[in-house]
Amino acid sequence: MKSRKSTIHDVAEQLGITASTVSRALSGNDRISQKTKEKVLKVAAELNYQPNRLASNLRTGRGNSIGVVVPRINRNFFSNVISGIESVTNPAGYNIMICQTNEEHENEVRSLQTLINNQVDGIIMSVSANTMNTSHIQKALDESIHIVQFDRVSNELDISKVVNDNLMGGYEVTRHLIEQGYKRIYHFAGPMHLGVYHDRYLGYMKAMNEAGMKVSSDMVFADILTRMQGLETTQTLYKSGMLPDAIFAASDFSALGVLTALKEFGISFPKEIGVAGFANEPFTELTDPGLTTVEQFSERMGQEAAYLLIAEIEGLKEDIEHQTINIKPELIIRQSTYEN
Amino acid sequence: MKSRKSTIHDVAEQLGITASTVSRALSGNDRISQKTKEKVLKVAAELNYQPNRLASNLRTGRGNSIGVVVPRINRNFFSNVISGIESVTNPAGYNIMICQTNEEHENEVRSLQTLINNQVDGIIMSVSANTMNTSHIQKALDESIHIVQFDRVSNELDISKVVNDNLMGGYEVTRHLIEQGYKRIYHFAGPMHLGVYHDRYLGYMKAMNEAGMKVSSDMVFADILTRMQGLETTQTLYKSGMLPDAIFAASDFSALGVLTALKEFGISFPKEIGVAGFANEPFTELTDPGLTTVEQFSERMGQEAAYLLIAEIEGLKEDIEHQTINIKPELIIRQSTYEN
DNA sequence: TTGTAGGCGTTATCAA
DNA sequence: TTGATAACGCCTACAA
Numbered sequence: 001m002k003s004r005k006s007t008i009h010d011v012a013e014q015l016g017i018t019a020s021t022v023s024r025a026l027s028g029n030d031r032i033s034q035k036t037k038e039k040v041l042k043v044a045a046e047l048n049y050q051p052n053r054l055a056s057n058l059r060t061g062r063g064n065s066i067g068v069v070v071p072r073i074n075r076n077f078f079s080n081v082i083s084g085i086e087s088v089t090n091p092a093g094y095n096i097m098i099c100q101t102n103e104e105h106e107n108e109v110r111s112l113q114t115l116i117n118n119q120v121d122g123i124i125m126s127v128s129a130n131t132m133n134t135s136h137i138q139k140a141l142d143e144s145i146h147i148v149q150f151d152r153v154s155n156e157l158d159i160s161k162v163v164n165d166n167l168m169g170g171y172e173v174t175r176h177l178i179e180q181g182y183k184r185i186y187h188f189a190g191p192m193h194l195g196v197y198h199d200r201y202l203g204y205m206k207a208m209n210e211a212g213m214k215v216s217s218d219m220v221f222a223d224i225l226t227r228m229q230g231l232e233t234t235q236t237l238y239k240s241g242m243l244p245d246a247i248f249a250a251s252d253f254s255a256l257g258v259l260t261a262l263k264e265f266g267i268s269f270p271k272e273i274g275v276a277g278f279a280n281e282p283f284t285e286l287t288d289p290g291l292t293t294v295e296q297f298s299e300r301m302g303q304e305a306a307y308l309l310i311a312e313i314e315g316l317k318e319d320i321e322h323q324t325i326n327i328k329p330e331l332i333i334r335q336s337t338y339e340n
Numbered sequence: 341m342k343s344r345k346s347t348i349h350d351v352a353e354q355l356g357i358t359a360s361t362v363s364r365a366l367s368g369n370d371r372i373s374q375k376t377k378e379k380v381l382k383v384a385a386e387l388n389y390q391p392n393r394l395a396s397n398l399r400t401g402r403g404n405s406i407g408v409v410v411p412r413i414n415r416n417f418f419s420n421v422i423s424g425i426e427s428v429t430n431p432a433g434y435n436i437m438i439c440q441t442n443e444e445h446e447n448e449v450r451s452l453q454t455l456i457n458n459q460v461d462g463i464i465m466s467v468s469a470n471t472m473n474t475s476h477i478q479k480a481l482d483e484s485i486h487i488v489q490f491d492r493v494s495n496e497l498d499i500s501k502v503v504n505d506n507l508m509g510g511y512e513v514t515r516h517l518i519e520q521g522y523k524r525i526y527h528f529a530g531p532m533h534l535g536v537y538h539d540r541y542l543g544y545m546k547a548m549n550e551a552g553m554k555v556s557s558d559m560v561f562a563d564i565l566t567r568m569q570g571l572e573t574t575q576t577l578y579k580s581g582m583l584p585d586a587i588f589a590a591s592d593f594s595a596l597g598v599l600t601a602l603k604e605f606g607i608s609f610p611k612e613i614g615v616a617g618f619a620n621e622p623f624t625e626l627t628d629p630g631l632t633t634v635e636q637f638s639e640r641m642g643q644e645a646a647y648l649l650i651a652e653i654e655g656l657k658e659d660i661e662h663q664t665i666n667i668k669p670e671l672i673i674r675q676s677t678y679e680n
Numbered sequence: 681t682t683g684t685a686g687g688c689g690t691t692a693t694c695a696a
Numbered sequence: 697t698t699g700a701t702a703a704c705g706c707c708t709a710c711a712a
Contacts, residue, residue: 005483007689018699023691033697053457054398055689058704063394065437065458073426074419074639083414086440095454097405098438100426114435117393118405143345256626286596288628299414347705358683363707373681395705398688 006047014043026051057119065095066309067115069108069125071152073100076281077298078126081150084302085124092310094121101128109136122146122309124302127154129191148309150301152194160312160322162305166196169294169329170203173248173276176292178211180337182246182274185213188224188233188258190250200250200278224249230257238265246274246337252281252293259287259336274337290334297327346387354383366391397459405435406649407455409448409465411492413440416621417638418466421490424642425464432650434461441468449476462486462649464642467494469531488649490641492534500652500662502645506536509634509669510543513588513616516632518551520677522586522614525553528564528573528598530590540590540618564589570597578605586614586677592621592633599627599676614677630674637667 008022015022017036024032025040043049057063066089070078082098089096097120099111108128113136115123123145127134134154141147141159150162177185187204190197201220208215224233230249234257237243249255255277259269267273269289276292277284284291304325348362355362357376364372365380383389397403406429410418422438429436437460439451448468453476455463463485467474474494481487481499490502517525527544530537541560548555564573570589574597577583589595595617599609607613609629616632617624624631644665 009689019689020691020700021698023689024698027691029691031697036697050453050457052398052459052689054394054403054459055704056691058392058394058398058688058706059690059692061704072423074416074423076414076416079414079419082438083412083440086413086438090439095437095439095458097435098422098426099430099435100423113390117390118435119392119394283623283626286623287626348707349705359705360684360707361682363705364682367707369708371681376681392705395688396707398690398704399706399708401688 005052006049007052008049010047011040011043011049014047015039061119063119063121064093065097065118065120066306066313067111067118067120067123067125068096068098069101069111069115069123070098071101071103071126071128073098077151077279077296080298081126081302081305084299085306086302087299088303088306089310092306094310103128103130105130105132112136112140116140116143116145120145121313122148124148124150124305124309126151128152129194132193146309146312148305148312150305152196155195158322160308161324162301162308163324163326164196164296164301165326165328166199167203167206169278169296169331170200170248170250171207172203172329172331173278173292173294174204174207175211176331176333177246177248177274177276177337178207178213180246180270180274182244183213184244185219185246185248186237186244187215187220188230188247188249188251188254189220189222190225192222197250204248219244224254225251227253227257227260230254231261232257234258234261238262243267243273246276248276250278252277252279252284252291255291255293255336256283256287259289259291269335270337270339276337280332284332285334287336289336292334292337293332295330295332297329301327345392346389347392348389350387351380351383351389354387355379401459403459403461404433405437405458405460406646406653407451407458407460407463407465408436408438409441409451409455409463410438411441411443411466411468413438417491417619417636420638421466421642421645424639425646426642427639428643428646429650432646434650443468443470445470445472452476452480456480456483456485460485461653462488464488464490464645464649466491468492469534472533486649486652488645488652490645492536495535498662500648501664502641502648503664503666504536504636504641505666505668506539507543507546509618509636509671510540510588510590511547512543512669512671513618513632513634514544514547515551516671516673517586517588517614517616517677518547518553520586520610520614522584523553524584525559525586525588526577526584527555527560528570528587528589528591528594529560529562530565532562537590544588559584564594565591567593567597567600570594571601572597574598574601578602583607583613586616588616590618592617592619592624592631595631595633595676596623596627599629599631609675610677610679616677620672624672625674627676629676632674632677633672635670635672637669641667 008019012019012022025037101107148160153161280293280295284293348359352359352362365377441447488500493501620633620635
């Protein structure tokens, strides 16, 4: 029985009243008598009435939904952020619509447009690696869409952001390596045009400088993000006899590659060499040795971003400046750098 | 400048024609002259016109969106499935709205309702561990909502499903263990009321029976899903001197617990004992020893589910029976069971 | 080929 | 407190 879904008109007819009265009864409007309200609720339940959000949203101009744009859904970091977002938005009555860009600028532009066309109340996003300009985001802002960025943010945009304190993370890892007595410490960095990786690099530089340890350009390798890249770079270093005392990789995946390569060569951790990654991916505690890394509190990032966005949407902070929440990371020390 | 967004009426006014003509020009209707069509498109672009999907959907009764309900977004398996779904639905013009149930029946009921109220065209779902009855799903079906289930499905429902051939997976793992010469093989099962785990158990039984190996009730442990549960159960076995030759765990996480516990006791793999898991979680190739497991092709599951659902939505198979797609898993042999 | 008119289901405004 | 009316933006018979 594919019975047409009942509307407020059906409820109204049943009771011999008008749709507006039913609407008031259902929406918690107080300009209604307790008695009719009860009757309406009763009949609505009987008819299995379910509000049509589309109609409601069209009328009110609000969508009760929030868009999320991420590079990849099935990355541990991003799926945790999404989980965090959802844990805040859902209780607050918002649905989330998710788009993934696969790191493509073009997809990001399209995703944003799609979400806007669907009248989302706001958007939480992390830019893709290939996003070099932000005109599409600016355009959305011009249409007064609320946007909050997290993790990979655009410094030139005046909007709220939630970021990890990557500089601090990079600094703490490097200082830990220095404290462990490693002298010649290399850095396997990510794409430097992304702030998150640039900041980790800056943290590395800061710690090295503070310790009076010189960093020459052959000690920093850019664009080493994947396991394979970490592995190959390490192999090259080994073959040319240029292995350092320690390697701080800006990504757990490249650190894993480093680990794999060094194990092949029979090098022992943390004695002969120290290795640290970044992100505290689940696998880092399972490698042999366990990988020293940095926890980013991804779920909390999502929650904070959601709080910020909802506050903006609901006008709880009309004239307050956009703010940037800086989440402090935490150094996780394991056997790849520390003998216990 | 928070200029009101332009509508087809704005475009129409600009050109001195009516909104319906604009609508036709924009929607690819052929009852329109090439000339006006071009003019409309030009002005639409100038005014930065963007269709309001809400209005369009309300009018047409179709939402161009698909709901996804999963126990947890940030589980590797589910985020991969979602990624697979998204890779099919997005190019086809559907957005996905995601809800997570956190394994709670109550949340599942609410999620379903929310999606329906938002007029999704269909729903792809995997039931939560605590979902014991399916009346909420049946109710949605009665309202002629298209639903496709994946992985954790409800056998009593006559709808399309995408499942992993868990029986085959369990069978192949167990047969592999038998072929490796292990005699006394235990099974750490999941919650038996979930078909996926029950089937893996049946696969285990089938292989054991075929090989003429008796299975007594003290060889099968139910509800061992987490790392901690696997660890503690193994410790208990060890302390009572009851360790088997091999353990087939229905979950990679519990297998990991087994591995951890046995390593503590200094037991060697695969010689003294063999361990196998299920799901090919990313960490399984990183443990020491690498963990033998079963690949489920999660991303493909998502794609297949999306194809099925879209076919139903778009009426491409009006009177065809609901079908169940059985995805063949693949045994991944690693050092926890195999010396190379 | 284009315009007219009405409605999708809801809510907001006004009047009663 | 309730009803009548209109409108959110779009689409689609039907008429012209």
